[in-house]
Amino acid sequence: MSKLFLRRKNRARVFILLVFLHTALLSVADEIKYSAATIPDRLKKGANVVKRMEEMHFRFVHTGETVLHRKYAITVLNANGDENAVLVEYYDKLRKIVSIEGALYDAAGRQLKKMKMKDALDQSAVDGSDLISDDRRKVHEFFYKTYPYTVEYTMEIKFNHTFFLPPWIPQEGEFVAVEQSAYTLTYPLKHPIRYRAFNYEKEPAVREENGQKIMKWEIRDLAAISRPYSAPPFRELTTMVYFAATEFEIQGYKGNMGSWEELGKFQYSLNNNRDKLPQHVVQVVKQLTEGISDEKEKIKILYDYLQKNTRYISIQLGIGGWQPFEASFVAQKGYGDCKGLSNYMYSLLKAAGIKANYTLIYAGYGNEDRMITDFPSPYFNHVVLSVPLASDTVWLECTSQDDPPGYMGGFTGNRKALMITENGGVVVSTPRYGINENTLLRTISAKLDADGALNMKVNTTYRGTQQDQLSKMVNNYSKEDIEKVLQDNLQLSSYYVNAFKYEPFKSTVPELHEELDITANAYATMSGKRMFITPNILSRSTRKLNEDQVRTVDYVFNSPWRDEDQYEIEIPGGYTVEAVLQDISLKTKFGTYSCSTKLQGNKIIYHRVVEQFSGRFPAKDHLELAKFFGEIYKADRGRMVLVKKD
Numbered sequence: 001m002s003k004l005f006l007r008r009k010n011r012a013r014v015f016i017l018l019v020f021l022h023t024a025l026l027s028v029a030d031e032i033k034y035s036a037a038t039i040p041d042r043l044k045k046g047a048n049v050v051k052r053m054e055e056m057h058f059r060f061v062h063t064g065e066t067v068l069h070r071k072y073a074i075t076v077l078n079a080n081g082d083e084n085a086v087l088v089e090y091y092d093k094l095r096k097i098v099s100i101e102g103a104l105y106d107a108a109g110r111q112l113k114k115m116k117m118k119d120a121l122d123q124s125a126v127d128g129s130d131l132i133s134d135d136r137r138k139v140h141e142f143f144y145k146t147y148p149y150t151v152e153y154t155m156e157i158k159f160n161h162t163f164f165l166p167p168w169i170p171q172e173g174e175f176v177a178v179e180q181s182a183y184t185l186t187y188p189l190k191h192p193i194r195y196r197a198f199n200y201e202k203e204p205a206v207r208e209e210n211g212q213k214i215m216k217w218e219i220r221d222l223a224a225i226s227r228p229y230s231a232p233p234f235r236e237l238t239t240m241v242y243f244a245a246t247e248f249e250i251q252g253y254k255g256n257m258g259s260w261e262e263l264g265k266f267q268y269s270l271n272n273n274r275d276k277l278p279q280h281v282v283q284v285v286k287q288l289t290e291g292i293s294d295e296k297e298k299i300k301i302l303y304d305y306l307q308k309n310t311r312y313i314s315i316q317l318g319i320g321g322w323q324p325f326e327a328s329f330v331a332q333k334g335y336g337d338c339k340g341l342s343n344y345m346y347s348l349l350k351a352a353g354i355k356a357n358y359t360l361i362y363a364g365y366g367n368e369d370r371m372i373t374d375f376p377s378p379y380f381n382h383v384v385l386s387v388p389l390a391s392d393t394v395w396l397e398c399t400s401q402d403d404p405p406g407y408m409g410g411f412t413g414n415r416k417a418l419m420i421t422e423n424g425g426v427v428v429s430t431p432r433y434g435i436n437e438n439t440l441l442r443t444i445s446a447k448l449d450a451d452g453a454l455n456m457k458v459n460t461t462y463r464g465t466q467q468d469q470l471s472k473m474v475n476n477y478s479k480e481d482i483e484k485v486l487q488d489n490l491q492l493s494s495y496y497v498n499a500f501k502y503e504p505f506k507s508t509v510p511e512l513h514e515e516l517d518i519t520a521n522a523y524a525t526m527s528g529k530r531m532f533i534t535p536n537i538l539s540r541s542t543r544k545l546n547e548d549q550v551r552t553v554d555y556v557f558n559s560p561w562r563d564e565d566q567y568e569i570e571i572p573g574g575y576t577v578e579a580v581l582q583d584i585s586l587k588t589k590f591g592t593y594s595c596s597t598k599l600q601g602n603k604i605i606y607h608r609v610v611e612q613f614s615g616r617f618p619a620k621d622h623l624e625l626a627k628f629f630g631e632i633y634k635a636d637r638g639r640m641v642l643v644k645k646d
Contacts, residue, residue, distance in 0.1 A: 264425020
């Protein structure tokens with residue numbers, strides 16, 4: 001064997017060995033991913049999960065087709081983050097899931113499992129309130145509980161419309177830290193896409209290729225956040241970018257949302273010719289309104305007819321859930337969703353010669369600021385009706401069978417909305433409920449016995465948004481369920497509700513009157529010949545703020561209110577007051593508080609008034625606000641001392 005052959009053979013062995021080592025190193029590098037040990041401590045602080053990476057590429061093909069490619073990996077640090085590791089992807093006639101792949105990694109970053117789309121559960125996305133919906137979803141979970149662990153998912157989704165465009169929200173919620181997240185948007189120059197960024201300080205990277213515009217947003221090292229008490233909208237607390245097409249298409253319908261006016265024209269076209277009522281319903285409208293000239297009275301009568309003859313059921317069908325069912329459908333079936341019922345009421349009013357406007361809104365308690373008024377886009381979740389009259393506008397919540405006409409409440413009041421007219425969309429304000437509308441007035445007549453038990457008659461009038469939740473309970477709960485709520489939720493340690501009664505008073509600002517008969521055993525504390533009693537029986541504030549906490553965001557109070565309590569407490573015979581509470585009066589820019597206590601004959605007279613103002617207050621006011629709340633908390637728990645005379 002020649003030396004040349006041996007040298008060549010040795011070289012071949014060396015080459016094969018190098019190739020093997022290179023392949024092995026690549027294999028190890030490929031297997032060891034997302035080691036939890038590499039996560040910086042600053043991202044672990046306050047986090048349940050850390051998003052290790054995210055790449056989203058959204059491509060606008062044409063007005064009737066878009067494609068989203070998304071890959072992300074999330075490391076779960078503790079049991080509170082398990083829900084973030086569950087894959088849930090929805091699909092329907094407008095959205096198709098093309099592919100899903102996933103993998104599970106342990107704390108060291110070693111791959112444990114893989115999954116394909118066939119491994120995901122295929123479920124109906126219909127909840128209990130839906131009558132019919134074409135929504136379905138793919139759900140997958142690795143069911144791994146050794147922390148920390150990492151899940152990685154890659155998916156492709158196709159949309160056959162350009163009405164809704166997926167936003168970029170690197171931090172989807174609280175207690176989520178982000179190592180890296182990026183969003184790339186590609187669209188034809190002839191079909192511009194608008195965007196609205198929050199908390200993204202720089203401009204996106206932009207380039208053009210072959211008639212396409214490519215834009216990229218990227219962010220790194222976002223620490224976990226928690227939304228504190230009375231914080232601004234979530235979009236003000238973290239990075240988000242919303243997108244909207246100017247020209248769009250959905251199920252063959254084309255439109256423009258370059259302005260609110262144009263978006264309103266599109267909605268108006270969807271509603272067109274869907275207001276035809278059956279002839280027998282037209283006759284009912286005429287009979288109900290015959291001889292009545294007052295338009296408000298007509299509205300009230302027809303709204304009452306709507307409430308008595310229809311009920312709400314969610315129907316998520318028809319142009320992505322945006323086109324209402326015909327008025328004739330609701331008349332025949334006796335049910336509809338917010339779109340269908342609002343369109344039906346619109347049709348009833350039209351038959352009575354009254355013009356109304358279908359109105360898009362983002363509803364929900366605490367959602368007063370959700371509409372982005374300087375960014376025309378379809379971010380709405382509800383429909384109401386507005387009826388413009390010569391002197392004012394009557395607002396109608398057509399899904400409610402209990403609300404009086406004209407009342408929006410905390411669910412849809414105090415916010416902006418898009419009113420749909422024949423000339424297009426107009427941004428309007430729904431009714432605002434201020435400190436004079438959102439009131440609570442409570443009187444208590446009580447008698448304290450020598451054993452410290454308190455027997456009392458409680459009369460409370462809730463008004464405006466203060467009666468919203470209680471009214472829903474009264475209208476939807478059984479007597480037994482109401483009694484259980486009362487037995488569990490009053491600010492008393494040991495008590496029994498002997499009797500209760502509720503009486504609603506419907507008006508533009510509704511009221512709910514409550515009567516309670518309560519026995520509170522051992523309400524007063526006994527110590528020798530002394531008895532200690534807290535005169536504030538049922539209205540003690542539970543709000544306390546940590547004065548040492550560092551506040552970084554503004555306080556936002558959207559709903560002002562006023563509470564007033566007037567109590568008379570008869571003390572047992574043979575006792576006199578040894579120590580009276582000091583009167584307190586506080587006046588701040590956040591609100592006011594006052595309470596006074598005096599002895600009148602054998603009765604303790606307690607009077608308390610609290611007002612909270614609406615407004616936005618800077619974070620630097622934290623200490624002042626904490627002191628205000630703290631003084632209220634303390635004053636509400638002040639105790640008087642009664643002593644038994646010898």
